[in-house]
Amino acid sequence: CGKAEVAPASSSTAPASTTAASTAPTKAAEPVKVIWWHSMSGELGQAVDKLVADFNASQKDVQVQAVFQGTYDESLNKMKASMDTKSGPSLIQVYEIGSRFMIDSKAITPVQKFVDADKFDLSQLEENILNYYKVDDKLNSMPFNTSNPILYYNKDMFKAAGLDPEKPPTTYEEVAKAAQALSKDGKAGASFAIYGWFMEQFFAGQGAEFLNNGNGRTAAATETTLNSEAGLKTLSWWKGMVDNKSVMNLGRKTDDTKKAFLAGQVAMTLDSTASLRGIVTGAEGKFQVGTSTMPKPADAKDGGVVVGGASLYILNNKSEAEQKGAWEFIKFLTTPKTQAWWNVNTGYFPITKKAYDEQLIKDNLAKYPQFQTAIDQLHNTKANKATQGAVMGVFPEARQLVETAIEEALTGKKAPKDALDAASKSIAEKLAAYNKTVK
Numbered sequence: 001c002g003k004a005e006v007a008p009a010s011s012s013t014a015p016a017s018t019t020a021a022s023t024a025p026t027k028a029a030e031p032v033k034v035i036w037w038h039s040m041s042g043e044l045g046q047a048v049d050k051l052v053a054d055f056n057a058s059q060k061d062v063q064v065q066a067v068f069q070g071t072y073d074e075s076l077n078k079m080k081a082s083m084d085t086k087s088g089p090s091l092i093q094v095y096e097i098g099s100r101f102m103i104d105s106k107a108i109t110p111v112q113k114f115v116d117a118d119k120f121d122l123s124q125l126e127e128n129i130l131n132y133y134k135v136d137d138k139l140n141s142m143p144f145n146t147s148n149p150i151l152y153y154n155k156d157m158f159k160a161a162g163l164d165p166e167k168p169p170t171t172y173e174e175v176a177k178a179a180q181a182l183s184k185d186g187k188a189g190a191s192f193a194i195y196g197w198f199m200e201q202f203f204a205g206q207g208a209e210f211l212n213n214g215n216g217r218t219a220a221a222t223e224t225t226l227n228s229e230a231g232l233k234t235l236s237w238w239k240g241m242v243d244n245k246s247v248m249n250l251g252r253k254t255d256d257t258k259k260a261f262l263a264g265q266v267a268m269t270l271d272s273t274a275s276l277r278g279i280v281t282g283a284e285g286k287f288q289v290g291t292s293t294m295p296k297p298a299d300a301k302d303g304g305v306v307v308g309g310a311s312l313y314i315l316n317n318k319s320e321a322e323q324k325g326a327w328e329f330i331k332f333l334t335t336p337k338t339q340a341w342w343n344v345n346t347g348y349f350p351i352t353k354k355a356y357d358e359q360l361i362k363d364n365l366a367k368y369p370q371f372q373t374a375i376d377q378l379h380n381t382k383a384n385k386a387t388q389g390a391v392m393g394v395f396p397e398a399r400q401l402v403e404t405a406i407e408e409a410l411t412g413k414k415a416p417k418d419a420l421d422a423a424s425k426s427i428a429e430k431l432a433a434y435n436k437t438v439k
């Protein structure tokens with residue numbers, strides 16, 4: 001028998017038949033080595049290492065080596081730099097906003113090829129997640145770590161301020177009111193990191209598309225709607241709370257807002273569910289953590305959240321064997337058992353529906369009901385172009401421009417409308433330049 005040839009069955013490059021029995025003594029085949037670049041640090045990195053160790057121990061044919069390559073931004077930049085050489089990985093974790101670039105790069109083998117060859121059942125995946133990652137009805141990468149931003153709040157501070165800890169604010173108006181009531185004794189009602197991701201989600205929450213051309217999904221986007229009513233309403237609300245000192249501006253890093261929240265300096269914060277386990281366990285013995293949905297204006301139309309986190313791409317400049325090895329690892333990561341373990345140990349919600357049947361998840365939800373918020377938020381999200389999420393090849397750069405605009409408005413450097421207008425103009429220029437390079 002020996003190791004099966006690793007090219008997908010349907011591949012046109014599949015080698016000639018290897019069925020003829022060999023009389024030569026067989027040497028144990030070397031395992032295929034798969035280098036996986038990822039961006040999971042701290043506890044998330046430890047969870048990744050455990051998954052890799054489990055996969056490697058589960059079989060002998062493929063050995064994965066996980067390499068932490070810094071933040072999503074840093075890792076993608078390193079990949080761009082390695083694209084003309086073989087020095088890059090076989091598999092890379094790329095945040096959701098890198099999707100369009102990865103497809104346009106022509107550097108990947110779409111996972112759809114392996115899905116088809118293996119008759120892998122995609123219907124086991126969550127629909128909202130597939131909706132995000134399917135482009136032109138094709139799956140280019142396999143979602144792995146999927147998240148939403150949620151509102152985290154300190155129930156003890158709510159009680160002390162005379163607010164009902166079981167009734168968290170859900171609208172912009174309620175958040176502003178609660179933030180004021182919670183701001184006392186040198187503590188602020190809230191702190192939200194200046195994170196472009198939150199602005200993208202505030203758009204989806206209002207059922208508003210972030211880009212023209214169906215959020216960049218019916219045709220390449222040429223403009224952003226950042227400076228439309230949805231953007232202005234959000235930024236004015238945020239700035240109003242910073243101006244009246246009920247919201248503390250701590251800059252761009254969620255690490256800083258998370259620390260302030262865990263230290264009891266702010267009563268509410270926004271963060272990814274990637275931080276769920278860290279926040280809930282980090283507050284144990286100090287205060288009770290509540291979780292709630294992303295706030296939206298009281299008069300918001302149908303909206304919801306866009307799937308965040310990252311997915312896994314197989315690079316096409318590696319051997320068929322390595323690519324197939326990467327696919328085997330991907331399949332391991334998508335199993336209900338793996339996804340259940342990953343959810344419980346991080347807060348990223350499962351990509352597979354069957355993971356919810358695993359006892360591990362049931363026990364965790366009983367112990368930490370906070371894990372239910374993002375699951376409900378995802379399932380209650382109505383599918384439309386706004387919640388399917390924007391796609392553009394220059395998303396990483398555009399996100400930074402959005403962050404600069406928010407920062408300029410919050411610090412009083414520019415009026416919200418001026419800041420959003422300027423960022424919109426720069427994003428349109430970047431889109432025009434990028435679209436010229438893609439055919």
Ligand SMILES: O=P(O)(O)OC[C@H](O)CO
Nearest residue numbers: 095096147272274308309
């Ligand atoms: O921190 P994560 O992994 O939840 O990702 C958040 C965003 O989706 C990244 O673009």
